[in-house]
Amino acid sequence: MTAIAPDPTGPGRSAAASGPGAAGAGPATTGSPGSRALGIAALAAVALATLYGLALSPADVEMGDLVRLMYVHVPSATACYLGCFITTAASGLWLWKRTPGWDVLAGAGAELGLLFVVITLVTGSLWGRPTWGTYWTWDARLTSTALLAVLLVGYLALRRLDLDPDARSARVPILGLLLMPNVFIVSRSVEWWRSLHQRATITTLHPQIEGDLMVALMTGFLAVTLVFAWLLLHRFRVGWLEYQAQRLDLDQALDARRSEAGAGASRPTGDEEVAK
Amino acid sequence: MTHVGYVAVTWGLSFVLIGGYALTLVARGRKLSRQVPPEARRWS
Amino acid sequence: MWRDAALVAGRDLRIEGRSRVAISQVGPFALLVLVLFAFALDPERGVLERATAGLFWVAVLLSAMLTLGRSAALDEADGVRDGLRLSGLDPGGIFLGKALAVAAQLLALEVVLAAGVIILYDAEPTGIALLVATCLSATAAVAATGTLYGALVSGLRVRETLLPLLVLPALAPVLIGATRAFESALGGVPAEGWPWCGLLAGFAVFYSLAGALAYGALLEGS
Numbered sequence: 001m002t003a004i005a006p007d008p009t010g011p012g013r014s015a016a017a018s019g020p021g022a023a024g025a026g027p028a029t030t031g032s033p034g035s036r037a038l039g040i041a042a043l044a045a046v047a048l049a050t051l052y053g054l055a056l057s058p059a060d061v062e063m064g065d066l067v068r069l070m071y072v073h074v075p076s077a078t079a080c081y082l083g084c085f086i087t088t089a090a091s092g093l094w095l096w097k098r099t100p101g102w103d104v105l106a107g108a109g110a111e112l113g114l115l116f117v118v119i120t121l122v123t124g125s126l127w128g129r130p131t132w133g134t135y136w137t138w139d140a141r142l143t144s145t146a147l148l149a150v151l152l153v154g155y156l157a158l159r160r161l162d163l164d165p166d167a168r169s170a171r172v173p174i175l176g177l178l179l180m181p182n183v184f185i186v187s188r189s190v191e192w193w194r195s196l197h198q199r200a201t202i203t204t205l206h207p208q209i210e211g212d213l214m215v216a217l218m219t220g221f222l223a224v225t226l227v228f229a230w231l232l233l234h235r236f237r238v239g240w241l242e243y244q245a246q247r248l249d250l251d252q253a254l255d256a257r258r259s260e261a262g263a264g265a266s267r268p269t270g271d272e273e274v275a276k
Numbered sequence: 277m278t279h280v281g282y283v284a285v286t287w288g289l290s291f292v293l294i295g296g297y298a299l300t301l302v303a304r305g306r307k308l309s310r311q312v313p314p315e316a317r318r319w320s
Numbered sequence: 321m322w323r324d325a326a327l328v329a330g331r332d333l334r335i336e337g338r339s340r341v342a343i344s345q346v347g348p349f350a351l352l353v354l355v356l357f358a359f360a361l362d363p364e365r366g367v368l369e370r371a372t373a374g375l376f377w378v379a380v381l382l383s384a385m386l387t388l389g390r391s392a393a394l395d396e397a398d399g400v401r402d403g404l405r406l407s408g409l410d411p412g413g414i415f416l417g418k419a420l421a422v423a424a425q426l427l428a429l430e431v432v433l434a435a436g437v438i439i440l441y442d443a444e445p446t447g448i449a450l451l452v453a454t455c456l457s458a459t460a461a462v463a464a465t466g467t468l469y470g471a472l473v474s475g476l477r478v479r480e481t482l483l484p485l486l487v488l489p490a491l492a493p494v495l496i497g498a499t500r501a502f503e504s505a506l507g508g509v510p511a512e513g514w515p516w517c518g519l520l521a522g523f524a525v526f527y528s529l530a531g532a533l534a535y536g537a538l539l540e541g542s
């Protein structure tokens with residue numbers, strides 16, 4: 001077990017990509033100076049968005065204070081799409097490069113996508129209730145968002161089953177690659193379909209927002225984007241550690257087998273394994 | 277403020293969901309960091 | 321590639337022909353779904369008639385889950401996968417062959433369901449050209465998509481529950497499009513339905529290409 005030596009690089013203990021390789025440091029978190037800075041920025045942005053969203057911006061002429069829900073709902077929807085895009089892109093890159101980092105990223109993107117799609121659906125429903133009197137309406141956005149949630153659940157379900165990271169078959173990445181096309185096709189079809197039944201009144205959850213309200217929305221976007229980035233970074237690192245831990249387990253199991261099999265066979269030592 | 281309840285619940289739920297997820301993420305990170313030696317943490 | 325496709329399609333259909341599961345089980349299941357709808361929706365024929373297009377296609381999709389499951393199961397037996405890999409058959413051809421076999425079974429199923437809907441729901445087939453075109457393109461779409469997704473879950477113990485979860489959301493546009501096209505045809509305004517039929521055809525092309533390209537990689541994996 002390596003000893004924990006004092007890390008000279010700063011207030012935080014470093015790990016992961018930006019680590020300086022301090023030989024004795026045994027960091028105990030997925031944090032790093034970079035991620036801490038990002039975290040602080042994210043918190044500041046959230047505070048700003050809360051301030052603007054709940055206090056400084058005026059209520060909308062038509063919607064009243066319900067417009068404040070939009071400041072959470074709209075950026076969340078965007079964050080969800082961003083997560084899905086990351087999953088698809090990373091899946092494609094894995095299929096091309098076959099390095100495990102891309103697969104880890106794909107999983108991280110999907111998980112974040114699921115988090116934010118749930119928030120999108122919940123905030124959308126809560127907006128709909130006082131507005132239309134009902135928690136759910138089959139308008140294009142909500143419907144295709146609901147389907148998107150199911151797509152993500154399915155993808156994550158397949159990931160959980162297909163567990164061996166090194167012998168990872170192409171199943172999960174191909175499903176990931178299909179995610180964005182599915183999202184696109186589904187949302188276009190649903191929009192086309194619902195447009196046949198559009199009422200004259202405002203049915204969209206994305207009314208025109210301008211002036212002070214736009215400022216609040218922008219702060220919302222800023223906050224959600226920074227939070228998303230911070231979450232993605234840490235989710236990636238967690239995923240990477242999981243991958244490494246699985247490989248270590250596998251290595252140890254193989255060595256246990258080998259030493260069972262041959263009396264004079266190579267002695268496994270901890271250093272050899274770790275140095276791979 | 278009109279619809280105070282809806283605004284409060286919406287914002288509150290969002291904070292809880294995202295914050296809760298962030299906390300579980302950090303916790304998982306700590307637990308895994310203990311299991312994996314530092315060398316394995318670099319980009320391969 | 322097409323020769324390989326014909327070979328694989330022939331094999332799948334011959335196996336199906338010998339076991340007769342499609343005829344003796346999936347077909348009756350499809351009709352059963354129509355009957356269940358009647359139980360659920362109170363055969364004041366109004367509701368069933370208005371909803372005929374949608375109910376037809378839901379019945380097709382549910383039956384397709386069974387058909388696709390069996391198609392995927394054919395290659396799960398010991399050594400079949402390796403056999404396919406080593407056979408030298410073009411993977412794209414294997415994919416197309418399997419999809420064609422599924423499509424053939426689904427088309428036969430749709431004929432049965434059409435009869436069911438005419439008899440049980442008192443449907444009047446107008447706009448036949450659109451109806452047929454929709455059936456062909458929707459079936460192609462379902463077969464191509466389903467065969468690809470079937471390969472994605474093939475060999476997993478939870479294939480039976482995972483396949484519907486994965487493929488039905490992807491097929492939502494097919495359900496939407498096919499139903500709208502049928503509604504237009506049955507409602508006497510086929511002109512509105514042809515664009516939907518076009519969507520279905522495009523969808524089928526997309527997934528056929530995707531499947532043909534991906535199948536090789538999927539055969540390689542575990």
